[in-house]
Amino acid sequence: MRRGTGSAMLLCVALLAGCATSKHPAPVEDRVVGGRSTLATPPAPGSVPAQPAADAAKPLPGAENAGKPGYYTVKPGDTMIRVGLESGQNWKDLVKWNNLDNANVIEVGQVLRVVPPGNDAGVSTRPVTAARAETRPLDAKPAPVAASGTAPVAPAVPTNVSTAAAPQRDGDDDVNWMWPASGPxxxxxxxxxxxxxxxxxxxxxxxxxxxxxxxxxxxxxxxxxxxxxxxxxxxxxxxxxxxxxxxxxxxxxxxxxxxxxxxxxxxxxxxxxxxxxxxxxxxxxxxxxxxxxx
Missing domain, CATH: 2.70.70.10 (Glucose Permease (Domain IIA))
Known part of the structure; x- marks a missing residue:
């Protein structure tokens, strides 16, 4: 046997023995994410470790009230003005009832209260009836007072605009409607x-x-x-x-x-x-x- 060949064989035997007896294998961490086991290796030296994913998305404000009477779920394109129109409320009241810091910031899926606090069970309560009244132009002179002490009512109205009261019907709630414009x-x-x-x-x-x-x-x-x-x-x-x-x-x-x-x-x-x-x-x-x- 040649001297060079013997040396090479001895070197291979030493390397194999070292691999078989090593007590420090590369570390492997078994993590459970969302109920599923995954394997993760430690980051390379000098690298920034990845941030763990959130276990669950943060719930939107009011999500627990979704679908309940007296609540409104924000849709794409909504603003507080539109929510007020869709719910029949003053948008400023909605801002107060929902403790909003910024009325210009609402999120799709957010659930807003659209009835006054404490009125959840009375969403369909009887409305407050508006008083009936007629108007005169601001520059009209006061009507003369009759001998009885009462002033005759002679309201001025724009030409061609009907002010006749609508016939009473169920659901009108005694509102005295008139046409808002005279055109067809x-x-x-x-x-x-x-x-x-x-x-x-x-x-x-x-x-x-x-x-x-x-x-x-x-x-x-x-x-x-x-x-x-x-x-x-x-x-x-x-x-x-x-x-x-x-x-x-x-x-x-x-x-x-x-x-x-x-x-x-x-x-x-x-x-x-x-x-x-x-x-x-x-x-x-x-x-x-x-x-x-x-």
Whole structure:
């Protein structure tokens, strides 16, 4: 046997013996993630270890109330103004009831309270009825006082606008409705398709409050509605007046039936018209069934 060959054989035997008797194998960690066992090796020296995945996604605010009466689940494209319109509430009240720090930040899937705290069991309680009242132009002179001490009522109303009271029907809740504009109807309410009616007119035509109420929104923050006014009439009814050229009222302002609240326009619309909605507890209803006959 050659000397070189013998040395090589001895070296191989030594290496094999060392591998067979090693007591320090490479470490392997068995982790359980989500009930499933996985194998993980330690990071290489100098590398940043990967962060462990969360066991469960953090629940969205109010998720425990999803599907309950008096609560609303936020959908894509929603804003607090739209949630208020869909639920029949003042959006500012919704901000307070839900303790929101920023009304501009809501998440899809978040569940919001849309009834006053403590009223969960009374979602369908009887609404507060708005008082009936007539109005006069701000520059009208006081009517002369008769001998009996009472002043004759002679309210001035815009030309061609019907103010006749609608006949009493179940569900009207004694609201004294009137037409918000004098033009012809060119779009009618259709369940599931159109949420209101379109009333034609000219740029600048008066838009009138359809009943006594309070302004809960006046602005252009609701996509598809342009310059919009929303009035809350009682605990049940809201009305919406869209596509206006000019808004003449501010939020929280009380308005009277027949008061001019805007001027007709075509903001967010391809033509001049008033898009008018009546909502009962947030659900659109056919205005033609509540407005008086012309």
């Amino acid at each position: 109807v060119n779009n009618v309410f259709e369940e599931g398709k159109s949420k209101g009616m379109g009333i034609a007119g000219k740029l600048g035509d008066p838009v009138l409050a359809a009943a006594d109420g309070r302004v809960v929104y006046a602005g252009s923050g609701l996509r598809g509605y342009g310059n919009l006014v929303i009035l809350k009439h009682n605990a049940t009814y809201l009305t919406a007046y869209a596509h206006n050229q000019t808004l003449l009222v501010k939020e929280d302002q009380a308005v009277k039936r027949g008061q001019k609240i805007a001027e007709m326009g075509n903001t967010d619309s391809d033509r001049v018209l008033l898009h008018f909605e009546i909502r009962k507890q947030g659900k659109p209803v056919d205005p033609a069934k509540l407005l008086p006959p012309r």
